Amino acid sequence: MSGNNIEKVKAAEEMLLDLGTLLMSCGASTGRVRITVNRIAEALGYDVELLITSRSLILTVAEGDTMSFSSSVRRTPPHGVNFKVVSGISRMSWRVVEEKLTVEQINKEIDRLIALPHYPRLVVLSTVALAGASFCRLFGGQGLELLVAFVATFFGLFIRQESLKKRFNPYLAIVFASFAASMVSGLSVKLGIGDSPEHALATSVLFLIPGVPLINSLTDLIDGNTLNGVIRGINGLVMAFAIALGLMIAMQIYGI
Amino acid sequence: MVLDLLMILEKGIWFGFAALGFAVLFNVPQRTLIVIWMLGAAGGMTKLLLMQANIGIVVATLAGAAVIGVLSVSAAHNKHAPPLVFSIPSVIPMVPGAFAYRMMLGLIKLAGTAVTxxxxxxxxxxxxxxxxxxxxxxMSLAAGVSIPMLISRKDTIKKIRNLDNSE
Structure with a gap:
């Protein structure tokens, strides 16, 4: 293997590591990470072996039937769930197969996907707050209770975003958010606003549900990625405990 | 009966909005938003209709999640995004928040009550x-959503093999 060739393998390896860790942190299941990385590597003419864990990715690239190979480890970056990236990378992986993109082109596409704008903050806050009000309606709330759930969810999500910005521990950020939301909705229980204000209290913390970890956990378990499935499940469980802790503190303060 | 159906239709709309909130939170591509709203509504209404027919909440939820799982696979083909982009936000409105809340209240009460x-x-x-x-x-939410995804993944592998053979 010539020096030039080694550089090329290294470049492909770097790109595959970026791609795999990015997918993992943006909320893809283990099986999807493996399939996508394999698909792209195969299209570029490399054989890869992967060890995927929740916090890091180990990857070995070999070129054809030469005995030369290269291994590297990369930590998973701390991005949040971002389905725009997951969906963009999945689309790109087919373009790699069909249009034979080069490593440089793939790197450019990954950078573009990361830079894609999120929804405006106010849009996120109000849509999630609307979801909170919808939950309240689904559990039998009416009129004013929907409004309370809306305001509580809006405030709770705002607190969570601020805590994450200030780099608090992510579980602690959930405790803060759950506490903030249930302090708002708990006030309505205390003051007796509406017919059954408990509905607002029970639903105002539901925006924190760890849906992605829990569903990916089961997908991984069914898929045979038992270890990652267990890790994700425990992660989801700790998040659920964090929600409960914030709710409990607020309820103790109000004496509900 | 008609009133019940109207009620279910109304709740379907709310299921849709709850799904939409999570879709925005998870930053899904814009072109998938309407589909997610419809999937959320479809899953929720399936669950409510079955519960109306006296089927238990666990089985009804499994059916609702399976409807979302199957529809999300076909949506994935039409809108060019992986199935999980559609299915995860759509099933979250069916999460048993009220039961979890009551369990939590119960646990707090139990911790503070003497056994006697x-x-x-x-x-x-x-x-x-x-x-x-x-x-x-x-568990039935996760299973209902994961199983169609896992079944359909075999299809994509077949497609890759076909591509390989045709070249």
Whole structure:
């Protein structure tokens, strides 16, 4: 293997590591990470072996039937769930197969996907707050209770975003958010606003549900990625405990 | 009966909005938003219709999640995004928040009640029931969504093989 060739393998390896860790942190299941990385590597003419864990990715690239190979480890970056990236990378992986993109082109596409704008903050806050009000309606709330759930969810999500910005521990950020939301909705229980204000209290913390970890956990378990499935499940469980802790503190303060 | 159906239709709309909130939170591509709203509504209404027919909440949720799982696979082909982009936000409105909340309340009460207290066993029974419902509903949500995804993934591998053979 010539020096030039080694550089090329290294470049492909770097790109595959970026791609795999990015997918993992943006909320893809283990099986999807493996399939996508394999698909792209195969299209570029490399054989890869992967060890995927929740916090890091180990990857070995070999070129054809030469005995030369290269291994590297990369930590998973701390991005949040971002389905725009997951969906963009999945689309790109087919373009790699069909249009034979080069490593440089793939790197450019990954950078573009990361830079894609999120929804405006106010849009996120109000849509999630609307979801909170919808939950309240689904559990039998009416009129004013929907409004309370809306305001509580809006405030709770705002607190969570601020805590994450200030780099608090992510579980602690959930405790803060759950506490903030249930302090708002708990006030309505205390003051007796509406017919059954408990509905607002029970639903105002539901925006924190760890849906992605829990569903990916089961997908991984069914898929045979038992270890990652267990890790994700425990992660989801700790998040659920964090929600409960914030709710409990607020309820103790109000004496509900 | 007509009133019940109207009620279910109305709740379907709310299921859709709850799904939409999570879709925005998870930053899904814009072109998938409407589909997610419809999937959320479809899954929720399936669940409510089955519950109307006296089917237990766990099985009804499994069916609702399976409807979302199957539809999300076909949506994935049409809108060019992986199925999980559609299915995860759509099933979250079916998460048993009320049962989980009651279980939590029960646990707090249990921790503060003496075993000799006459209400202890009543609280224990209610908490166990709410906790089990929460657990099984969560499991059926995840299973209902994951299984169609896993089945359809075999299809894509077949497609890759076909591509290889045709070259």
């Amino acid at each position: 207290d006459p209400t202890y066993h009543q609280i224990l029974a209610e908490t166990t029931s709410n906790g089990l419902k929460t657990m099984f509903i969560l």
